[in-house]
Amino acid sequence: MSMSVWFLGGALVFLGSLLAIAIGRLWYQQTLFTPYVTSKKDLRGTYVIITGGNTGIGYATAKGLVERGAHVIIACRSKEKGEAAVKDLSMEISKQAKQGSKQQIRGGKVESMILNLSDLKSVDEFINEYINVKKYPLDVLINNAGIGGVQLEASKITLNFLAELWQVNYLHPFYLTFRLLPHMALKSERASSKNGDTPKKCVINVSSVYHEHGNFDSKLLGATQCIHKTLLTAPNNKKDGKGSEKQYQASQSQMQLVQAWLKYYATSKLAQIMHVKQLCQVSRSHAPNVQFFAVNPGYCRTNIWQFDDLPWFAKVFTICVYPWLRFIWRSCDDGAQTALYCVLDDHASTGKYFSNCYVDRTLDSCQQCDNVQDCQILWQYSCNALHLPKSPFSSS
Numbered sequence: 173m174s175m176s177v178w179f180l181g182g183a184l185v186f187l188g189s190l191l192a193i194a195i196g197r198l199w200y201q202q203t204l205f206t207p208y209v210t211s212k213k214d215l216r217g218t219y220v221i222i223t224g225g226n227t228g229i230g231y232a233t234a235k236g237l238v239e240r241g242a243h244v245i246i247a248c249r250s251k252e253k254g255e256a257a258v259k260d261l262s263m264e265i266s267k268q269a270k271q272g273s274k275q276q277i278r279g280g281k282v283e284s285m286i287l288n289l290s291d292l293k294s295v296d297e298f299i300n301e302y303i304n305v306k307k308y309p310l311d312v313l314i315n316n317a318g319i320g321g322v323q324l325e326a327s328k329i330t331l332n333f334l335a336e337l338w339q340v341n342y343l344h345p346f347y348l349t350f351r352l353l354p355h356m357a358l359k360s361e362r363a364s365s366k367n368g369d370t371p372k373k374c375v376i377n378v379s380s381v382y383h384e385h386g387n388f389d390s391k392l393l394g395a396t397q398c399i400h401k402t403l404l405t406a407p408n409n410k411k412d413g414k415g416s417e418k419q420y421q422a423s424q425s426q427m428q429l430v431q432a433w434l435k436y437y438a439t440s441k442l443a444q445i446m447h448v449k450q451l452c453q454v455s456r457s458h459a460p461n462v463q464f465f466a467v468n469p470g471y472c473r474t475n476i477w478q479f480d481d482l483p484w485f486a487k488v489f490t491i492c493v494y495p496w497l498r499f500i501w502r503s504c505d506d507g508a509q510t511a512l513y514c515v516l517d518d519h520a521s522t523g524k525y526f527s528n529c530y531v532d533r534t535l536d537s538c539q540q541c542d543n544v545q546d547c548q549i550l551w552q553y554s555c556n557a558l559h560l561p562k563s564p565f566s567s568s
């Protein structure tokens with residue numbers, strides 16, 4: 173046998189071993205080590221909003237809270253999907269109650285309301301209906317809705333798509349939280365029916381381990397205060413920041429477009445963690461009764477991983493990789509545990525990033541998450557971009 177065959181064989185064995193180690197590590201972290209929240213806390217009297225609660229991790233989180241008696245509002249962009257989720261969830265809960273499941277089912281209430289996070293008008297309408305029409309109190313806000321998708325098709329990765337990703341994953345949940353926070357912070361006279369405690373109040377941002385790959389040029393962000401001039405500017409338009417869809421598409425190769433999509437997704441997830449850190453600072457004196465958490469659900473089997481119209485090479489890749497992924501993907505119930513832990517456990521520390529139901533110190537200390545100045549700059553940029561005052565508790 174020639175040297176080149178030996179070399180090729182050796183390289184294949186080496187790469188195969190690396191892949192096996194990586195998959196084994198993920199399998200251990202993801203599947204073997206998924207702690208389940210066993211808290212029997214009574215959530216009757218607790219009002220929860222879950223964005224994107226009609227499917228995936230959001231739906232599983234809603235189920236965990238309704239089972240414990242909470243009144244859950246599934247905030248969903250489609251009326252039909254919202255109603256279908258309410259019907260499915262109600263059926264699941266009553267079935268569990270009839271079967272006398274291991275856990276005591278208190279069966280709270282679930283309803284849906286329209287919220288399209290890519291449209292600020294819809295966010296305003298949602299807030300108005302929640303506070304002024306329904307006159308509901310608010311204890312827990314879970315910013316779970318997100319888009320990512322596996323976008324490998326160049327024509328889909330446009331400036332508009334990236335702008336929508338940023339709005340849905342970070343900027344408009346920032347607005348929703350900002351506007352709801354004063355309402356949430358109101359001292360509550362309500363008591364949970366069982367032990368007389370007032371419900372725990374918290375905001376949870378569903379982030380991702382992928383935030384590690386996010387990055388801000390905070391100087392640029394602070395100086396321009398305009399997302400289209402910073403994150404979304406095509407390289408050849410950097411000077412004036414006026415990139416058009418066509419110019420953007422033409423100026424980048426397929427690989428660059430895929431990289432841009434990955435960077436935006438990661439940066440939106442990083443921004444969610446920085447948002448939580450800054451919320452702690454801003455609310456310290458005005459809303460000491462509200463806690464803030466960022467959570468990593470782990471890799472879960474959900475629609476976010478849907479592959480649409482992939483190029484041939486990506487199809488071949490996914491056919492090879494998908495069977496392996498089945499071993500390491502979590503179920504949605506697994507993915508919901510860390511958010512449930514933050515709502516249910518009185519010891520969860522505010523302002524932290526949680527994975528597997530504990531403070532993830534390795535990831536929590538990612539450089540930009542911990543940079544107080546960067547968190548302030550991002551906060552300021554967000555307020556300016558959304559025409560909001562500096563603090564949710566001030567009028568200017």
Ligand SMILES: NC(=O)c1ccc[n+]([C@@H]2O[C@H](COP(=O)([O-])OP(=O)(O)OC[C@H]3O[C@@H](n4cnc5c(N)ncnc54)[C@H](OP(=O)(O)O)[C@@H]3O)[C@@H](O)[C@H]2O)c1
Nearest residue numbers: 224228229249288289290316317318380471472474475476
């Ligand atoms: N799955 C994972 O492996 C994983 C890993 C790390 C982090 N996460 C994060 O977990 C969160 C939940 O994702 P998932 O995996 O459960 O994905 P999913 O099944 O695709 O659910 C995403 C939810 O967000 C909603 N949504 C999307 N765009 C919206 C908009 N413009 N307005 C309102 N709602 C909108 C979706 O509504 P429709 O049903 O109408 O599309 C859906 O309800 C996301 O923030 C994601 O980044 C997921």
